[in-house]
Amino acid sequence: MSRNPRFKFRLYVAGDTENSxxxxxxxxxxxxxxxxxxxxIEIVDVFREPGRALEDRVxxxxxxxxxSPAPIQRIIGTLSDTESIVQALGFWTxxx
Amino acid sequence: MPATxxxxxxxxxxxxxxxxxxxxxxxxxxxxxxxxxxxxxTIFSVQFLAYGAKVCKEPGIFVxxxxxxxxxxxxxxxxxxxxxxxxxxxxxxxxxxxMPELIQSGNFDLGGLLAALETKAREIGARRIVFDAMDVxxxxxxxxxxxxxxxxxxxxxxxxxxxxxLVTAKAGGQELGSPHEQPFGFMQFMVDCSVIxxxxxxxxxxxxxxxxxxxxxxxxxxxxxxxxxxxxxxxVAMAHTLGRAxxxxxxxxxxxxxxxxxxxxxxxxxxxxxxxxxxxxxxAKTTLSGAFAEAACRRxxxxxxxxxxxxxxxxxxxxxxxxIQLARYVKSGHLRMISARTITGSAETLLVRIKSLVxxxxxxxxxxxxxxxxxxxxxxxxxxAVAERLIDWSKSAGITLVCTSLLDxxxxxxxxxxxxxxxxxxxxxxHLNYLVQAGERNRGMxxxxxRGTSHSNQVRELILSDKGVTLADIYTAGGEVxxxxxxxxxxxxxxxxxxVAEVAGKLKRVCLDAEEAVLEVRAKSxxxxxxxxxxxxxxxxxxxxxxxxxxxxxxxxxxxxxxxxVAKPAKxxxxxxxxxxxx
Numbered sequence: 001m002s003r004n005p006r007f008k009f010r011l012y013v014a015g016d017t018e019n020s021x022x023x024x025x026x027x028x029x030x031x032x033x034x035x036x037x038x039x040x041i042e043i044v045d046v047f048r049e050p051g052r053a054l055e056d057r058v059x060x061x062x063x064x065x066x067x068s069p070a071p072i073q074r075i076i077g078t079l080s081d082t083e084s085i086v087q088a089l090g091f092w093t094x095x096x
Numbered sequence: 097m098p099a100t101x102x103x104x105x106x107x108x109x110x111x112x113x114x115x116x117x118x119x120x121x122x123x124x125x126x127x128x129x130x131x132x133x134x135x136x137x138t139i140f141s142v143q144f145l146a147y148g149a150k151v152c153k154e155p156g157i158f159v160x161x162x163x164x165x166x167x168x169x170x171x172x173x174x175x176x177x178x179x180x181x182x183x184x185x186x187x188x189x190x191x192x193x194x195m196p197e198l199i200q201s202g203n204f205d206l207g208g209l210l211a212a213l214e215t216k217a218r219e220i221g222a223r224r225i226v227f228d229a230m231d232v233x234x235x236x237x238x239x240x241x242x243x244x245x246x247x248x249x250x251x252x253x254x255x256x257x258x259x260x261x262l263v264t265a266k267a268g269g270q271e272l273g274s275p276h277e278q279p280f281g282f283m284q285f286m287v288d289c290s291v292i293x294x295x296x297x298x299x300x301x302x303x304x305x306x307x308x309x310x311x312x313x314x315x316x317x318x319x320x321x322x323x324x325x326x327x328x329x330x331x332v333a334m335a336h337t338l339g340r341a342x343x344x345x346x347x348x349x350x351x352x353x354x355x356x357x358x359x360x361x362x363x364x365x366x367x368x369x370x371x372x373x374x375x376x377x378x379x380a381k382t383t384l385s386g387a388f389a390e391a392a393c394r395r396x397x398x399x400x401x402x403x404x405x406x407x408x409x410x411x412x413x414x415x416x417x418x419x420i421q422l423a424r425y426v427k428s429g430h431l432r433m434i435s436a437r438t439i440t441g442s443a444e445t446l447l448v449r450i451k452s453l454v455x456x457x458x459x460x461x462x463x464x465x466x467x468x469x470x471x472x473x474x475x476x477x478x479x480x481a482v483a484e485r486l487i488d489w490s491k492s493a494g495i496t497l498v499c500t501s502l503l504d505x506x507x508x509x510x511x512x513x514x515x516x517x518x519x520x521x522x523x524x525x526x527h528l529n530y531l532v533q534a535g536e537r538n539r540g541m542x543x544x545x546x547r548g549t550s551h552s553n554q555v556r557e558l559i560l561s562d563k564g565v566t567l568a569d570i571y572t573a574g575g576e577v578x579x580x581x582x583x584x585x586x587x588x589x590x591x592x593x594x595x596v597a598e599v600a601g602k603l604k605r606v607c608l609d610a611e612e613a614v615l616e617v618r619a620k621s622x623x624x625x626x627x628x629x630x631x632x633x634x635x636x637x638x639x640x641x642x643x644x645x646x647x648x649x650x651x652x653x654x655x656x657x658x659x660x661x662v663a664k665p666a667k668x669x670x671x672x673x674x675x676x677x678x679x
Binding site: 012013014015017019020022023026046047050051053054057058059060061062063073074075076077078079080081084085088 | 190191192195197198199200201202203204205206207208209210211212214215216236
């Protein structure tokens with residue numbers, strides 16, 4: 001794994017519900033703080049693209065999928081618990 | 097909110113369940129299906145969907161939270177539902193298992209699920225939906241408030257789309273009575289109908305029950321209904337409800353196979369009746385029912401003989417010894433012998449098996465030998481209800497049912513009622529008994545009851561011979577009932593007595609004839625004698641008279657000759673008294 005990998009995220013949201021809005025802002029804040037600009041965020045609104053929710057088996061919103069670096073990981077919820085996310089996604093490799 | 101009347105029902109196609117609920121699940125509403133592991137929740141719900149898709153033209157979605165759809169479909173392949181075929185258009189299995197590596201951080205909702213369902217529902221035009229193992233999903237939601245909120249959201253979505261929904265959830269087992277203790281307790285209040293599946297083991301025998309706990313705006317059968325999972329899926333046992341039309345009754349008589357018994361019953365059993373034959377072991381219960389089966393086959397009626405005691409071929413062989421030939425009917429296909437010894441399981445299972453076999457065979461006459469086998473180990477509690485439903489079912493199907501029932505010799509004839517209390521339900525009850533007398537056991541047969549037919553009140557002796565089954569009058573003498581050899585002895589003794597009496601009578605007659613003849617002769621001679629005497633007497637009178645005449649004539653002549661003065665001998669005396677003679 002390179003020292004500074006590029007992170008690709010996909011966030012599934014359910015319209016502009018409170019949970020979804022909070023997740024998006026939490027994610028942005030987190031990425032801005034830890035990843036600077038080495039990240040991409042794709043936002044999928046399951047209400048607008050319900051077919052994708054079905055295909056990608058996203059049943060709970062918001063769901064964050066880390067597409068790269070491997071492995072692919074999923075986090076559900078508003079991403080309010082920063083610490084667990086940092087641990088889970090391997091952000092710590094950067095923080096050190 | 098769309099106003100779907102609760103009177104509208106979505107048929108489940110589950111035998112018996114639609115009857116319990118008066119038509120099925122509430123259409124356009126949500127039903128909760130609760131049960132322990134292995135209680136049949138998935139089978140129930142897939143059957144509901146498959147029936148909807150196949151028969152009701154209501155495509156459905158199956159949301160699987162716990163098991164992979166592929167595995168579910170594979171597991172249910174045993175049932176004849178053609179899931180693969182249905183899956184092409186009318187049935188969709190959605191894999192909604194939570195991913196194991198899922199990390200949770202903060203609040204979330206089921207927006208994605210609803211969005212996915214929305215797409216799919218529109219695509220296939222779904223009218224039915226099943227959420228299998230909702231408890232798995234609920235476990236992901238961190239707190240009670242959230243569970244409540246999400247369930248309400250889901251419920252609202254279902255109502256908005258007017259989907260008939262079935263939500264299954266696991267239950268611990270025992271504490272089903274108190275919904276508050278359940279993690280999905282609030283759901284009980286949210287849904288319009290809730291059904292509980294129960295699976296327990298009594299003395300090693302599996303017993304499954306289904307109970308409708310609530311059904312808004314609709315009356316339903318509140319009792320636990322036993323069910324079995326058979327070849328076609330669920331089969332819920334359903335007792336006769338009051339609302340159901342009575343089965344058509346028939347006045348047609350069918351032969352019992354024993355001529356004299358038919359006479360005793362005033363023509364035979366009624367078609368469609370339930371006949372109970374009770375008796376101790378060896379009282380010829382099987383023989384009597386075999387005679388019935390033979391008679392039915394002879395009439396060309398399809399018949400089924402279910403034996404719990406022995407193999408079908410054994411029964412056929414054994415009955416040959418009493419002149420009942422069943423083998424040819426087995427060969428011709430009229431008679432089907434079922435050995436139920438090999439069928440294990442609860443009474444409920446047996447009933448379902450018997451029912452489906454009878455349907456398969458299209459039997460009009462059914463023999464169950466003995467019906468008391470239903471109450472074998474672990475089945476005492478349900479056996480009565482099963483027997484009840486067996487009778488009810490056979491009546492509604494117009495099948496003439498002959499059941500034998502074993503009476504426990506220990507309980508003695510005092511407890512004459514059959515153990516399953518079938519006797520109260522049976523139309524005709526024939527009791528077979530032993531009479532031990534003078535070192536012999538003889539079979540006595542009596543008709544205890546026979547509804548709607550006049551019947552003989554007499555005990556008859558049942559005689560089995562290689563020529564068949566016959567009945568004989570029993571001999572009553574001095575208040576004693578004689579059977580068997582004693583009866584034969586008594587009968588022959590009577591014959592001898594009769595003969596002797598007859599001869600004696602003849603002899604007496606001859607004697608009397610002789611006496612009569614003697615008397616007649618005597619009477620004749622006396623008569624002759626009488627005539628002689630009479631003649632003699634007449635002669636005497638005549639001679640006396642002529643002598644008298646001669647005498648008086650002689651005296652006058654003498655007087656004339658003497659010329660003496662005429663004086664009457666009596667007159668001088670009178671003259672002396674001074675009286676003038678009148679002439």
